[in-house]
Amino acid sequence: MSTTAEPGPLLEVDDLVTRYPVSRGVVGTLRRRPRLQVHAVEGVSFSVGPGEMVALVGESGCGKTSTAQTVIRMVDNQGGSIRFDGRDITGMSAGGMRPLRREIQMIYQDPYESLDPRFRVRDTIEEPLLVHKLGGSSKQREQKVLEALKRAGLTPPDLFIDRFPHELSGGQRQRVAIAASLVLDPKLLVADEPVSMLDVSVRAGILSLLDGLRREGMGILMITHDLSTAAHFADRIAVMYLGRIVEEGPAQEVVRNPQHPYTRALISVVPKRDPNEQTVPQILTGETPNPVHVPSGCRFHPRCPVAEQACRTIDPSLQRPNGANVPEHRAACIVTAPGPSADEVGPDGRSAGQLAAAALRPAALALSGWWRRVWALVIDAAVVLAGGVALGGILALVPGSLGSSLRVGIGVVLFSALYFTIAHGSTGQTLGKRALGIAVRDVHGSGPIGYPRSFLRWLAFAVFTLLVVVLIIDLLFPLWDDRHQALHDKVASSSVFQV
Amino acid sequence: MSREPILSVEDLHVWFDLSGGSELHAVQGVSFDLRPGERMGLVGESGCGKTTTILAMMGLLPSSASVAGSVSLDGENIMARGEDTVSPHRWKDIAMVFQGAMNAFNPVKTIGSQIVEPMELHGTATGKAARGQTRELLELVGISGDRVNNYPHEFSGGMRQRAAIALALACEPRVLLADEPTTALDVMVQAQILELLVRLTRDLGLSMILVTHDLPVVAQVCDRAAVMYAGEIVEMGAMSTIYHDPRHPYTRMLFGATPDLLGDADVISIPGAPPRLDREIVGCPFAPRCDSAFAPCATVAPRRMETSPGHEAVCHLNDHVVAKEPA
Numbered sequence: 001m002s003t004t005a006e007p008g009p010l011l012e013v014d015d016l017v018t019r020y021p022v023s024r025g026v027v028g029t030l031r032r033r034p035r036l037q038v039h040a041v042e043g044v045s046f047s048v049g050p051g052e053m054v055a056l057v058g059e060s061g062c063g064k065t066s067t068a069q070t071v072i073r074m075v076d077n078q079g080g081s082i083r084f085d086g087r088d089i090t091g092m093s094a095g096g097m098r099p100l101r102r103e104i105q106m107i108y109q110d111p112y113e114s115l116d117p118r119f120r121v122r123d124t125i126e127e128p129l130l131v132h133k134l135g136g137s138s139k140q141r142e143q144k145v146l147e148a149l150k151r152a153g154l155t156p157p158d159l160f161i162d163r164f165p166h167e168l169s170g171g172q173r174q175r176v177a178i179a180a181s182l183v184l185d186p187k188l189l190v191a192d193e194p195v196s197m198l199d200v201s202v203r204a205g206i207l208s209l210l211d212g213l214r215r216e217g218m219g220i221l222m223i224t225h226d227l228s229t230a231a232h233f234a235d236r237i238a239v240m241y242l243g244r245i246v247e248e249g250p251a252q253e254v255v256r257n258p259q260h261p262y263t264r265a266l267i268s269v270v271p272k273r274d275p276n277e278q279t280v281p282q283i284l285t286g287e288t289p290n291p292v293h294v295p296s297g298c299r300f301h302p303r304c305p306v307a308e309q310a311c312r313t314i315d316p317s318l319q320r321p322n323g324a325n326v327p328e329h330r331a332a333c334i335v336t337a338p339g340p341s342a343d344e345v346g347p348d349g350r351s352a353g354q355l356a357a358a359a360l361r362p363a364a365l366a367l368s369g370w371w372r373r374v375w376a377l378v379i380d381a382a383v384v385l386a387g388g389v390a391l392g393g394i395l396a397l398v399p400g401s402l403g404s405s406l407r408v409g410i411g412v413v414l415f416s417a418l419y420f421t422i423a424h425g426s427t428g429q430t431l432g433k434r435a436l437g438i439a440v441r442d443v444h445g446s447g448p449i450g451y452p453r454s455f456l457r458w459l460a461f462a463v464f465t466l467l468v469v470v471l472i473i474d475l476l477f478p479l480w481d482d483r484h485q486a487l488h489d490k491v492a493s494s495s496v497f498q499v
Numbered sequence: 500m501s502r503e504p505i506l507s508v509e510d511l512h513v514w515f516d517l518s519g520g521s522e523l524h525a526v527q528g529v530s531f532d533l534r535p536g537e538r539m540g541l542v543g544e545s546g547c548g549k550t551t552t553i554l555a556m557m558g559l560l561p562s563s564a565s566v567a568g569s570v571s572l573d574g575e576n577i578m579a580r581g582e583d584t585v586s587p588h589r590w591k592d593i594a595m596v597f598q599g600a601m602n603a604f605n606p607v608k609t610i611g612s613q614i615v616e617p618m619e620l621h622g623t624a625t626g627k628a629a630r631g632q633t634r635e636l637l638e639l640v641g642i643s644g645d646r647v648n649n650y651p652h653e654f655s656g657g658m659r660q661r662a663a664i665a666l667a668l669a670c671e672p673r674v675l676l677a678d679e680p681t682t683a684l685d686v687m688v689q690a691q692i693l694e695l696l697v698r699l700t701r702d703l704g705l706s707m708i709l710v711t712h713d714l715p716v717v718a719q720v721c722d723r724a725a726v727m728y729a730g731e732i733v734e735m736g737a738m739s740t741i742y743h744d745p746r747h748p749y750t751r752m753l754f755g756a757t758p759d760l761l762g763d764a765d766v767i768s769i770p771g772a773p774p775r776l777d778r779e780i781v782g783c784p785f786a787p788r789c790d791s792a793f794a795p796c797a798t799v800a801p802r803r804m805e806t807s808p809g810h811e812a813v814c815h816l817n818d819h820v821v822a823k824e825p826a
């Protein structure tokens with residue numbers, strides 16, 4: 001999250017491209033087959049600020065790890081730029097990178113492989129200090145090692161300092177690996193699946209540790225395929241598909257209000273802890289295609305449930321979708337996430353709806369999930385009431401034999417039918433849900449917290465609303481009703497429909 | 500589901516002989532029933548004995564293991580005379596998808612020939628019939644029958660996992676034991692495999708035990724769950740009861756350590772580590788890590804108590820006699 005002082009981002013990646021050549025083999029070379037490439041990263045841009053945790057999520061092979069490795073300059077990029085702490089490090093030589101290496105540290109997936117089994121904890125953590133010729137006397141170095149152990153949550157440190165890796169649990173090993181990167185006081189930590197090899201019971205501890213470092217001002221780029229973890233711990237989430245970021249935004253916004261069909265599908269298949277809260281999983285067939293042969297147009301179109309003809313040719317770029325609740329939310333889809341058209345854009349580039357939603361947003365975020373649903377219902381009920389009463393009022397003026405309250409009721413039913421069908425038919429979001437940032441879980445309709453999808457359930461909802469409205473009107477507007485009665489009587493006497 | 504259990508495990512124990520002459524008590528008195536068509540989850544931390552339990556049910560433990568207790572299939576104890584009584588049922592009645600099976604195919608044999616093997620070995624089908632069935636099996640798990648002659652490396656990870664499931668189904672078993680079938684897979688492929696498993700139990704009437712360390716996966720797929728800790732089932736019951744009303748602190752803390760996509764609560768890890776299984780455990784095995792341990796936990800082993808019909812837990816908190824005793 002940005003702080004008041006607003007220092008520039010720590011890491012700025014712009015339009016990054018990383019490709020690996022595919023070996024053609026002798027036969028291929030002789031036959032002059034075209035030289036193929038793995039398009040691992042194809043135009044990725046993002047930034048990580050100090051004190052910010054950004055999660056890169058996506059299926060295996062989508063380019064998450066390649067992005068991370070390019071960022072730390074372990075792999076060369078073919079295009080784009082990487083800036084670290086204001087300096088362009090894209091073409092920097094190994095020598096030039098050397099002083100920067102201590103400021104960017106990497107944490108790997110497997111704490112069993114990343115620690116040398118012959119090294120005691122002390123040696124593992126001291127090693128980076130020796131490599132970088134830091135830390136002064138051995139006394140001072142020991143002090144630093146103890147401090148790093150403490151920061152990594154291995155307390156008391158002297159209990160661990162002389163152990164070998166095999167004398168530690170998986171979680172403790174990962175903490176040692178983290179301590180070894182903390183000893184250099186890095187500004188940026190790149191963590192590639194830091195907990196996926198660990199037991200569930202200890203994962204939270206490691207993630208909280210990273211969260212604490214983030215609070216101390218460290219920037220963290222976390223690579224993960226676990227959306228639940230990203231939603232919980234990251235400030236921002238970037239969803240990758242086949243070398244591209246297809247959606248990006250504040251973590252809660254991305255998981256609660258996903259705009260890209262790929263993100264929506266991913267979110268729909270994440271199993272929830274509560275057996276009664278499972279969504280209808282929207283399962284995509286097949287697996288992430290081979291990044292050697294990237295589909296034309298939108299690279300997701302062959303697996304996309306809502307792809308249109310245009311998606312075969314148009315390669316969408318990241319832009320702020322109409323359905324976004326916050327301006328930093330971006331998605332690349334011309335079907336579900338079109339940007340605002342020029343005429344409805346407000347002074348700062350936001351549409352009226354987005355401005356209204358943004359104004360309600362802070363209040364909405366303060367509410368818990370349950371209350372959010374109730375308030376969404378209240379907002380929608382208010383909209384239906386207001387619109388329905390207006391429609392009913394108009395109906396009441398038309399001569400006829402039905403009572404005014406019945407007509408207002410009919411107005412409400414008609415209006416709510418229109419309101420919900422139109423909302424569901426297009427974006428799937430009602431004003432209430434949009435204002436409160438409630439996500440629509442799958443492309444085809446509502447999720448568990450959406451409104452009833454089936455017609456019968458919708459009918460029940462409409463009848464319920466109708467009854468409530470008739471009651472309220474009968475209680476509150478008897479006078480209004482009376483005044484109109486005179487008019488009705490006059491008209492009715494001349495009408496063919498006699499009571 | 501009031502039908503007779505198809506499979507019934509009673510007081511199962513497994514000990515491994517360790518090289519130093521000591522013994523590791525990997526499974527310490529596991530009992531449960533599995534009804535026809537039921538999907539049960541077996542969850543717990545690494546090393547709690549999930550794999551050992553189902554290997555014992557298949558009679559596939561190494562010779563260093565000794566087993567006690569009974570495993571009954573339709574009321575008949577198939578462990579009564581060891582290999583003699585298990586082998587007629589292995590693969591034909593009870594089959595298993597091994598942990599990491601998708602990476603265990605023989606790389607130089609076609610997928611088809613590897614599925615034909617168990618059929619011919621157990622005499623359920625041979626020759627042309629077996630090859631025909633193999634195509635059908637592949638189609639059943641969502642792979643085109645034309646790919647029978649493909650080699651494992653020509654399949655993606657998800658397809659190899661499907662093939663591993665087809666292999667387990669080769670002899671038309673009634674009970675499927677699936678050991679971490681989605682652990683190494685991406686979330687979308689995981690969803691595909693879970694959907695397949697649910698479909699198989701529905702269409703073929705299979706009963707299934709899904710072994711995993713991932714509670715949300717069990718929540719999504721299973722009707723019932725058994726939570727294992729240190730070789731013991733510490734809580735068992737309907738999945739929604741276990742989530743909404745856990746009666747063992749370990750279950751509650753395990754849920755608390757699992758992030759939920761849209762959950763607001765903090766995720767908190769469980770301090771400490773499981774106890775060593777090569778030493779005798781005194782009192783409740785979870786007591787040192789438990790946030791609600793009290794006086795008797797350190798010394799007295801808790802009893803298994805039924806807290807409501809079909810829901811049981813092994814914790815002193817449910818035992819009013821012990822819980823009322825002064826500290």
Ligand SMILES: Nc1ncnc2c1ncn2[C@@H]1O[C@H](COP(=O)(O)OP(=O)(O)OP(=O)(O)O)[C@@H](O)[C@H]1O
Pocket residue numbers: 515516523525543544545546547548549550551552561563598712776
């Ligand atoms: N062949 C063996 N010899 C000795 N000990 C063993 C053997 N197999 C398993 N164990 C031990 O038995 C205990 C239970 O292991 P098991 O593999 O059943 O656990 P698990 O619950 O399946 O774990 P995971 O989630 O890691 O697969 C562990 O302490 C393990 O080290």
Ligand SMILES: [Mg+2]
Pocket residue numbers: 549550551598678
């Ligand atoms: Mg196992």
